[in-house]
Amino acid sequence: MTHTAPTYQGLSQDQLAVLVPELLLSGQMIDRSGMAHLISAFGRDVMGRIAIEEWMAASPVYTHRMRSALGIDGDGVEDMFKCLQLDIGAPPQFMDFRYRIDDEYHGSFVLDHCGALLDVEPLGDDYVTTMCHDIEDPTFDATAIATNRRARIRPVHRPPRRPADRTPHCEWTVTIEPDRDELPLPPDSVDMFATRAGQLVLSPIDRSETDGWVDYRGPLVEDLQFAEWSTSALVRVAEEVALQHQLLSLGFLVSLRRSADNPAQTIEIFRKQLIGIAGLAADRIRAALDLPSGTAGFAEVLALHPCFGPVQYTGLTTEVDGDTALVRIPQESHAMTDGGWMSIIDVDHLEPLQAAATAVDPYLAIVDAEVVDGELRVRFGMSDTARKEFGEVSVARFSGGATFEFTDRGRSIPITPVGSSA
Numbered sequence: 001m002t003h004t005a006p007t008y009q010g011l012s013q014d015q016l017a018v019l020v021p022e023l024l025l026s027g028q029m030i031d032r033s034g035m036a037h038l039i040s041a042f043g044r045d046v047m048g049r050i051a052i053e054e055w056m057a058a059s060p061v062y063t064h065r066m067r068s069a070l071g072i073d074g075d076g077v078e079d080m081f082k083c084l085q086l087d088i089g090a091p092p093q094f095m096d097f098r099y100r101i102d103d104e105y106h107g108s109f110v111l112d113h114c115g116a117l118l119d120v121e122p123l124g125d126d127y128v129t130t131m132c133h134d135i136e137d138p139t140f141d142a143t144a145i146a147t148n149r150r151a152r153i154r155p156v157h158r159p160p161r162r163p164a165d166r167t168p169h170c171e172w173t174v175t176i177e178p179d180r181d182e183l184p185l186p187p188d189s190v191d192m193f194a195t196r197a198g199q200l201v202l203s204p205i206d207r208s209e210t211d212g213w214v215d216y217r218g219p220l221v222e223d224l225q226f227a228e229w230s231t232s233a234l235v236r237v238a239e240e241v242a243l244q245h246q247l248l249s250l251g252f253l254v255s256l257r258r259s260a261d262n263p264a265q266t267i268e269i270f271r272k273q274l275i276g277i278a279g280l281a282a283d284r285i286r287a288a289l290d291l292p293s294g295t296a297g298f299a300e301v302l303a304l305h306p307c308f309g310p311v312q313y314t315g316l317t318t319e320v321d322g323d324t325a326l327v328r329i330p331q332e333s334h335a336m337t338d339g340g341w342m343s344i345i346d347v348d349h350l351e352p353l354q355a356a357a358t359a360v361d362p363y364l365a366i367v368d369a370e371v372v373d374g375e376l377r378v379r380f381g382m383s384d385t386a387r388k389e390f391g392e393v394s395v396a397r398f399s400g401g402a403t404f405e406f407t408d409r410g411r412s413i414p415i416t417p418v419g420s421s422a
Contacts, residue, residue: 002321003338005303007311008238009203013211015289016234017226021406022288023241023306027088028095030248032119032399033276033392037269042259050255055135056142057188057251059089061198062244063146069205069236071215075172077107078220078415084109085224086216086237087143088244090173091115092224094404098168098286101417105176108156110168117159117169119399123218125160132159132170142186144174149182150255151175188254196334197246200313202239206232221412228412242306246313249273250340267344271351272392274341278307279355279393280402286360293361295325296381301360302327307341307352314342324367327353329376347371355390362386 008016031051038047063083067073072082081099084090090097096113111117120127135156144151156171192198207214212230226234253270260266282301289304291297299318302308310314315330335342345352347369357364357380365383369376396402 001180002069002319003406005318005320007303007309008035008235008242011235011304013229013231013234014227015357016191016231016238018288019230019285019304020234020238020241021092021240022281022284023245024086024088024091025401025404026052026277026284026306027090027241027245028116029280029396029399029401030088030107030245030252030273030277032401033280033396034252034269034273036254036391036395036398037272041265041269042276044127044130046259050252050259051131053188053258054137054248054251055139056186057192057254058244058247059139059143060146060185060189061088061192062240062247063087063143064193065198065243066237066240067146069202069240070233071217073217075148075176076104077101077151077176078104080127080144080151080174081107081109081220082216083147086241087376088241089139089143091401092407093409094401099415101415102219103417106174107214108171108173110171112168114169115400119401121159121161126142127377128160140172140416141183142189145183145185148176149184150177150180188251190323191254192247192250192269195247195250195338197243197250197338197340200243200310200334202243202310202312203232203235205236206230209233219346219414221414222343223409223412225409225412239310239312242309243313246305246335246338246340250338253340270341271344271349274307274344274352274391275355276392276396278352279390280396281305281307282356284402294382295323295364296320298357298360298364298380299325302356303355305356308356316342323382325364325380326378327378327380329378331371331374331376342382346376350378351390353380354387358387358389362388381382 005097043351066086072079094115097109099109101107120131140153151176153172158170171366209230212228257266286301291300301321302318314335317328319326363382364380365377367381369378
């Protein structure tokens with residue numbers, strides 16, 4: 001019997017609460033997949049510039065979208081911090097932000113644990129400085145201005161760490177001053193707002209649900225506990241986080257084109273990025289939701305995979321019929337119009353799909369692929385020979401995020417502003 005694998009809307013509240021942090025962590029690891037190939041092709045300085053430009057293109061757009069979805073309609077530091085908690089640049093616990101609110105327009109945060117720093121420190125101080133100085137300064141402000149154009153995020157201290165084991169890893173102040181000039185939107189983000197991804201309509205949240213939070217209008221909390229959110233809110237957050245992946249990849253592509261020698265090199269690096277994160281995220285999703293191996297598990301993983309969704313954007317669906325899984329990718333979709341990841345998957349370039357399949361079960365293999373009735377159809381089955389992990393996936397595994405384990409931190413606790421009598 002043939003059945004279609006469920007998307008986010010087909011999951012239970014408990015499953016979604018487990019999946020959302022995984023999706024946020026997956027987004028952080030996109031750069032672990034892509035940056036190694038940039039360094040190899042262009043060196044550290046160009047890698048840093050592309051990282052800056054991709055995040056500045058994407059983060060104002062997806063932050064605006066998350067604000068709108070969850071009713072985060074203020075313009076103060078509390079509102080900014082709420083957005084950071086739902087940003088693929090700051091996945092919970094792996095990037096362990098601890099927030100402090102002094103008043104409506106002043107606050108600070110420290111990172112008790114910075115997984116990105118621990119990934120980069122073995123490469124030396126030059127790489128740490130590129131990430132923690134050159135990249136963070138402009139990209140933090142680009143994220144902040146989605147809440148308030150007069151916001152500024154500035155360091156108190158940051159790596160390279162002196163002494164080498166200094167904690168917290170860094171500290172930053174956030175200030176919003178009424179007489180300060182407004183920062184403009186980065187030019188690439190203006191273009192990104194106009195993409196299909198920037199304008200995409202996703203699943204509405206049922207504001208009448210009583211099984212958890214339906215928005216984030218209440219106080220900022222120390223650690224978001226997604227088990228406390230309603231089912232439809234979690235569906236929308238999952239879809240938005242998957243779309244963050246797509247927007248970041250489009251920002252990467254825009255910047256990469258400026259540095260590549262030719263279009264062929266652009267596509268080669270862009271495809272390597274997708275192969276790496278496709279395999280790594282598939283591995284973690286299967287484990288997090290305790291999904292089976294084989295075609296059934298693969299179909300479920302792919303339907304939930306943020307690099308191949310959300311379905312409203314990509315149109316990708318998966319079907320299972322016994323020991324066969326069929327992946328359908330429409331050749332006309334919002335994703336194809338934007339020319340991002342989905343546009344580089346074709347009959348001759350199925351490596352991203354195979355990377356995800358191999359992560360679920362090394363014995364999964366492509367049986368055939370063809371374009372029929374306006375869609376790419378890729379059929380997977382079981383083989384007698386185990387496939388090796390793609391090199392691009394192995395490269396991305398250098399990140400501590402590949403093996404990171406989330407812990408239960410209990411209920412959400414509101415953060416009381418300093419000096420408040422509450």
